[in-house]
Amino acid sequence: MGQQIYEAIADGILGGGVYALMAVGLTLIFGVLDIINIAQGILVVLGAYLSYALSVHLHIDLFVGLLITVPTMFVIGVAIQWLFIRPLRGRDRASMSLLAAYAVALIIEGALYRVFGPNFVVLKASYITSSVHLFGFYLSYIYLYGFVLAVACVAALYLLLYRTRFGRSVRATMQDQTAARLIGIDVNRVAAVTFGIGVAVTAIGGMMFGATSGGFNPNSGYDLISRLLAIIILGGLGSIGGALAAALFMTTAEALVDIWSPDWAVVVFYLALVLVLIIRPAGLFGRRGARAQ
């Protein structure tokens, strides 16, 4: 039993790194654009299918394939923002952009069904099936590589946000869009690039999801987006550190409950969310009243 618990915690933390990366993209988009990109789930699945197509048809290694899929997803993200989110104006902008993202998700889902069909597929590579003996239990290499990659990406995002000129303009836009515009920041460009970055990380998340989930199909996007939403709300909307902590917490809790009842493990996500919000409506790390109205 003790062994199982340790293994669950290790699984949770290693799996949490990838969720953290996907959630950071989502919360970054929220912070800058003040919208919830509900298409993030299906974009992860799209990223997974891109990796799948590259590895099956062109025999490109999954990790090498990221060099292609990440820029592709970046361009897709910028295009979605430019075409469907930017034109929205007026008082219902927040809810309209949510619906627009939902509609985009529907189109992508339909397109994926059309191209790849409803059958579950898995990503295959030697490091997915082989495992390493570490600290008394066995871990698949993919978890380790993915965790390292996720940590590296989050660190890179952190450096980008806190150590570069562009990052400063992103943070300025998050704080106050009007003031940012006044001091000469091109807010539209910041918004487009941020959306692109937020979507680009789904290429990595998608590859990891495809390799570790034991099979995915175009319908997998719903499960993903609901988990990601739970994570960013729990962490506090727009809080990057909060998204990291919440992702690790959620995946570990899920892995622990999974020992007793796999059926109910997923519900833990949402129950934790509901419980936290009863006590702290702004989320664990959210500032109260920030963007309240």
Added chain:
Amino acid sequence: MTASPATESPAIRRGGVIWRGGGTLVFLAILAVFPLVLQNPTVTTIAVDTLIFAAAAVAWNIFSGYSGYISLGQAVFFGAGAYTVGIAARAWHLNGDAVFALLPLAAAVAAGLAVPLGLISLRVRRHTFVVITIAFFFIAQLTATNLSVTGGSSGILAPSPNWDSATFNNPFYYTALALLVLAIAASWLIRGSRFGLQLRAIRDDEDRAAGLGVRAMPVKLAAFVISAIVIGMAGGLWFYFIGQAIPQFAFDPLFDLSIVVMAFFGGLGTIAGPVLGALVIEPVQQWLTLQYTNEYLSEILLGVLFLAVILGLPRGVIPTGAEKISWLRTRLRSRREAAVQPDAGSPAPPGSPPREPREAREAREAREAQGAREARP
């Protein structure tokens, strides 16, 4: 921005009541004879679906349209109603017309669920509220999949109705129509009442409304529960009509998206808007599904349709149309007055402010105030 009755002059309002009342009666009369004229089962099946969705969209609008709290989780009540009817009919061995008698039970279960869910979710606003409602939705779907009373992933079967196959759809049609009428009546009564005014005050500025003495939580919760009641009954009826409930169709994310887009299409916060949206969108949706079942094209086209509605008609057909009509009317009136006055050269009497129709002015001022607020996103 919706055209509210308070901004219209009494004369226009009286005329509007006659027009609207007459229009509603004609509309209902057409709906009442519809299945007697068109008896093709494919058509009546789509018609029943459309009426069920219209009732759900009107009910969604009673809460979300009036209060501004966009819920993407009303499918919880739809599914709850469906499963309630299914479980009760199975337990009590009901069939035929008796199953319709279970709809109030579906309403009660939906209301019973809506109270705790509302108490939790209505503490937060905007995006967080939307996401909480989505979380409720997934909890409900997972619960239905995991419990044994709901039949797990294979779901639950409805008793097969015993009526004549030629007019098979009619009992469903008229029950759905009654539900729609009920929903519209509730929407109309609420919109004109003090309660409706409080809801719209919350939509415009909740903190200020609270400062003016609106007890926001009970008001929001009441609207949430009313919405859940109607949607619960719609779900129960839908279940009996479809004949089966499985978790991913009883709790369908597309249901949420559809009713929201229907309300947006017609006009958020209006009475007729969601009905119009449902009458246009649901038949298109059903047709697309029938037409392109196996090719998943329906899903793509549906997404394109929704995007077109959101990008092309952001304020909805009814508010845009009402603005156009009032603009035309004031144009006509000022031209008539100009013809009566001998000094047509000077349209405004000296001393008076430049003439601008009242509705137009108020609409413009509202837009400007809006713009000032929007400049600080």
